[in-house]
Amino acid sequence: xxxxxNIVSSNGRVYKYPTQPVVVLCIDGxxxxxxTQAIQAGVAPNLDRMLSKGTSLIGDCVVPSFTNxxxxxxxxxxxxxxxxxCGNYFLDTSVGKEVMMNDPSYLRAGTLLxxxxxxxxxxxxxxxxxxxxxxLGHEMQGICFSAEKADQATMANGGIDDVCALxxxxxxxxxxxxxxxxxxxxxxxLLEQHRPDLMYxxxxxxxxxxxxxxxxxANAFYEMMDAYLGEMDALGAIxxxxxxxxxxxxxxxxxxxxxxxxxxxxxxxxxAGKACVILPITDPYVVHHGAxxxxxxxxxPADAPAKELAESLRAVVGIEVVLTREEAAERFELPRDxxxxxxxxxxxxxxxxxxxxxxxxxGLTVPLRSHGGLSEQKVPLLFNRQxxxxxxxxxxRNFDIFDLALNHVPxxxx
Amino acid sequence: xxxxxNIVSSNGRVYKYPTQPVVVLCIDGxxxxxxTQAIQAGVAPNLDRMLSKGTSLIGDCVVPSFTNxxxxxxxxxxxxxxxxxCGNYFLDTSVGKEVMMNDPSYLRAGTLLxxxxxxxxxxxxxxxxxxxxxxLGHEMQGICFSAEKADQATMANGGIDDVCALxxxxxxxxxxxxxxxxxxxxxxxLLEQHRPDLMYxxxxxxxxxxxxxxxxxANAFYEMMDAYLGEMDALGAIxxxxxxxxxxxxxxxxxxxxxxxxxxxxxxxxxAGKACVILPITDPYVVHHGAxxxxxxxxxPADAPAKELAESLRAVVGIEVVLTREEAAERFELPRDxxxxxxxxxxxxxxxxxxxxxxxxxGLTVPLRSHGGLSEQKVPLLFNRQxxxxxxxxxxRNFDIFDLALNHVPxxxx
Numbered sequence: 001x002x003x004x005x006n007i008v009s010s011n012g013r014v015y016k017y018p019t020q021p022v023v024v025l026c027i028d029g030x031x032x033x034x035x036t037q038a039i040q041a042g043v044a045p046n047l048d049r050m051l052s053k054g055t056s057l058i059g060d061c062v063v064p065s066f067t068n069x070x071x072x073x074x075x076x077x078x079x080x081x082x083x084x085x086c087g088n089y090f091l092d093t094s095v096g097k098e099v100m101m102n103d104p105s106y107l108r109a110g111t112l113l114x115x116x117x118x119x120x121x122x123x124x125x126x127x128x129x130x131x132x133x134x135x136l137g138h139e140m141q142g143i144c145f146s147a148e149k150a151d152q153a154t155m156a157n158g159g160i161d162d163v164c165a166l167x168x169x170x171x172x173x174x175x176x177x178x179x180x181x182x183x184x185x186x187x188x189x190l191l192e193q194h195r196p197d198l199m200y201x202x203x204x205x206x207x208x209x210x211x212x213x214x215x216x217x218a219n220a221f222y223e224m225m226d227a228y229l230g231e232m233d234a235l236g237a238i239x240x241x242x243x244x245x246x247x248x249x250x251x252x253x254x255x256x257x258x259x260x261x262x263x264x265x266x267x268x269x270x271x272a273g274k275a276c277v278i279l280p281i282t283d284p285y286v287v288h289h290g291a292x293x294x295x296x297x298x299x300x301p302a303d304a305p306a307k308e309l310a311e312s313l314r315a316v317v318g319i320e321v322v323l324t325r326e327e328a329a330e331r332f333e334l335p336r337d338x339x340x341x342x343x344x345x346x347x348x349x350x351x352x353x354x355x356x357x358x359x360x361x362x363g364l365t366v367p368l369r370s371h372g373g374l375s376e377q378k379v380p381l382l383f384n385r386q387x388x389x390x391x392x393x394x395x396x397r398n399f400d401i402f403d404l405a406l407n408h409v410p411x412x413x414x
Numbered sequence: 415x416x417x418x419x420n421i422v423s424s425n426g427r428v429y430k431y432p433t434q435p436v437v438v439l440c441i442d443g444x445x446x447x448x449x450t451q452a453i454q455a456g457v458a459p460n461l462d463r464m465l466s467k468g469t470s471l472i473g474d475c476v477v478p479s480f481t482n483x484x485x486x487x488x489x490x491x492x493x494x495x496x497x498x499x500c501g502n503y504f505l506d507t508s509v510g511k512e513v514m515m516n517d518p519s520y521l522r523a524g525t526l527l528x529x530x531x532x533x534x535x536x537x538x539x540x541x542x543x544x545x546x547x548x549x550l551g552h553e554m555q556g557i558c559f560s561a562e563k564a565d566q567a568t569m570a571n572g573g574i575d576d577v578c579a580l581x582x583x584x585x586x587x588x589x590x591x592x593x594x595x596x597x598x599x600x601x602x603x604l605l606e607q608h609r610p611d612l613m614y615x616x617x618x619x620x621x622x623x624x625x626x627x628x629x630x631x632a633n634a635f636y637e638m639m640d641a642y643l644g645e646m647d648a649l650g651a652i653x654x655x656x657x658x659x660x661x662x663x664x665x666x667x668x669x670x671x672x673x674x675x676x677x678x679x680x681x682x683x684x685x686a687g688k689a690c691v692i693l694p695i696t697d698p699y700v701v702h703h704g705a706x707x708x709x710x711x712x713x714x715p716a717d718a719p720a721k722e723l724a725e726s727l728r729a730v731v732g733i734e735v736v737l738t739r740e741e742a743a744e745r746f747e748l749p750r751d752x753x754x755x756x757x758x759x760x761x762x763x764x765x766x767x768x769x770x771x772x773x774x775x776x777g778l779t780v781p782l783r784s785h786g787g788l789s790e791q792k793v794p795l796l797f798n799r800q801x802x803x804x805x806x807x808x809x810x811r812n813f814d815i816f817d818l819a820l821n822h823v824p825x826x827x828x
Contacts, residue, residue, distance in 0.1 A: 032666060249447045
């Protein structure tokens with residue numbers, strides 16, 4: 001046993017060492033109204049009770065409001081300009097190829113989870129999709145596995161054996177609410193049987209991409225979540241919940257997706273094939289959103305008039321904000337070398353595609369809901385404790401959640 | 415009988431004279447997702463059918479996304495900079511008093527409804543709340559009454575007697591879904607018995623302020639509306655539906671309203687009582703929103719540093735946009751003389767109040783939903799006909815709805 005230090009530093013931030021288990025949950029795509037409506041419908045009694053004695057705040061996530069940049073911001077406590085992960089997918093100009101940004105070699109900052117594990121804390125991480133596991137668990141000692149590949153976790157690769165037996169559930173389908181339920185169920189079992197000092201649980205937004213807040217499918221998800229939160233609360237954990245991003249309908253009133261095919265627009269504006277549109281939402285799991293989000297970045301030929309093209313793009317119906325690389329890096333705190341010459345954000349009902357021919361929408365069995373833009377930047381920051389010392393004037397971010405949970409929850413003596 | 419002209423001009427726009435009844439509906443607070451979700455839930459079969467053979471578009475409403483500015487824009491075809499009505503309520507600097515803007519003396523443009531009636535068309539207008547009746551019916555010959563005061567309509571003041579007998583319903587409560595239902599029911603009866611050439615129906619957002627898209631209360635409203643639309647469609651009307659504004663939750667995840675008390679902020683920034691915050695949402699019917707919307711305008715003392723104060727306000731958590739009078743007049747097409755020195759818009763989860771002590775929130779029995787900002791600017795534009803000749807590059811506004819319904823629906827010979 002190491003002697004616990006009083007504080008742990010990571011990426012220039014300082015965190016108090018937990019004296020009771022702290023569970024931080026990142027609920028993928030959790031637009032705040034999902035929780036409001038679930039409470040209204042009476043299906044989230046534990047959340048209702050916890051919030052009446054705890055704290056409910058709203059914070060801003062990172063733009064692009066996508067999963068990987070935000071999960072990495074949460075576990076590093078810093079924006080993508082520092083940790084380097086600004087999408088699921090990017091154009092690696094060093095090799096001239098479009099690649100997934102899943103590999104830890106792209107990570108430019110260590111995680112606070114790794115820092116806590118080095119300091120002697122028992123740390124556990126459970127993610128829904130496997131794509132996040134290696135990034136979140138980078139250089140961390142402790143337990144780390146995904147629901148998607150729960151059966152492949154071993155003591156050697158995940159600090160734990162036989163996860164399905166522990167959880168009492170089979171490996172769920174990657175396209176299901178069960179994938180997230182497995183994460184919650186595992187969190188409860190880990191809390192009971194391993195009692196980590198610090199646990200990070202990250203779900204998938206399969207349900208949120210399909211169901212609007214307050215509708216039966218959404219309420220069923222939050223009712224399920226609520227029961228597990230109730231168990232964690234009863235086990236004495238400090239619970240801190242946020243989201244990687246919100247979620248908006250991206251259709252007209254008839255339910256037809258509203259899409260700006262930006263590569264087609266750029267082909268007209270800059271010449272066929274001259275510009276290259278990158279959609280950082282792209283990942284191997286696109287069935288539920290067809291790789292359509294509200295954020296894109298555009299690489300231009302060296303001689304292209306970036307500011308004029310930006311001005312032309314601003315006039316396109318459905319486009320909300322167009323920034324040059326420098327403006328975007330500044331405003332959204334993004335790494336300059338991993339975004340294109342332009343950053344394009346669409347409005348709250350519109351997504352950006354490349355070309356119509358490149359998006360398979362056959363998986364969209366219900367009206368498209370997605371994220372990526374400014375309209376999905378507001379996320380909940382919920383705690384089952386009263387926070388202390390948080391200035392009302394402070395602009396809160398989802399990546400302040402560990403600071404809030406560790407530094408602003410008053411220590412109680414049991 | 416006058417001979418019908420081929421075209422009617424109003425405020426610099428030209429409209430074809432209708433050859434079959436045209437019904438334009440302004441569904442108050444109809445965020446597009448209300449309709450998407452109602453169709454998804456299977457409770458709007460008529461809309462589903464009409465849109466599968468008709469047209470579904472999204473347009474921008476006027477900011478401030480409030481009822482009066484938008485209803486007046488719709489019936490004049492022009493923005494508030496031209497028609498003058500930029501709120502429910504304003505500071506009349508000519509008399510130095512805060513007053514309601516309900517009186518036609520504030521109107522600076524004639525309505526296209528009046529123009530059509532002068533040209534010989536049979537025109538009918540039914541509004542939910544009486545506050546809009548005199549503005550919408552200004553200088554118009556024909557039928558014009560409100561559901562709220564349906565029993566007070568006479569041939570002399572509204573071009574019709576005995577409305578409750580015609581509709582077969584009693585005067586509804588001003589705070590109810592029934593108020594809007596009365597409008598739809600009256601529309602169907604007028605279509606059957608008076609067959610107006612042009613009819614404008616404008617509802618109230620009582621339900622939308624309370625219920626999120628897809629929740630039982632909302633679906634019940636749209637199911638009711640859908641049945642009346644089915645009747646109008648069966649009666650051969652060209653149906654064109656839009657909204658005055660959208661609707662967003664304005665709370666944290668726990669359902670607590672997120673409010674920036676702007677007068678308190680200004681008192682700190684500019685000195686107590688130096689600045690005057692006006693909330694143009696203010697009207698006599700505030701029970702369901704507590705006079706809380708996402709748009710405010712601020713009058714400053716002559717020597718106040720407007721640009722510096724604007725910069726300070728931009729840093730306030732919950733504030734999305736702050737513009738000087740000139741910037742706001744330009745960007746939102748507002749009358750310079752009827753807005754303050756600053757225009758302040760809050761974000762999609764936040765509303766603006768004056769002082770905590772000046773807002774009675776006791777009427778908020780469910781989590782606050784409201785409007786007024788940019789986040790409520792997207793509205794549906796729906797037609798039970800295929801439109802022709804509308805460029806995909808055109809930025810559509812809700813106040814283009816008469817243009818679209820009259821000029822872009824191909825004439826069919828019966």
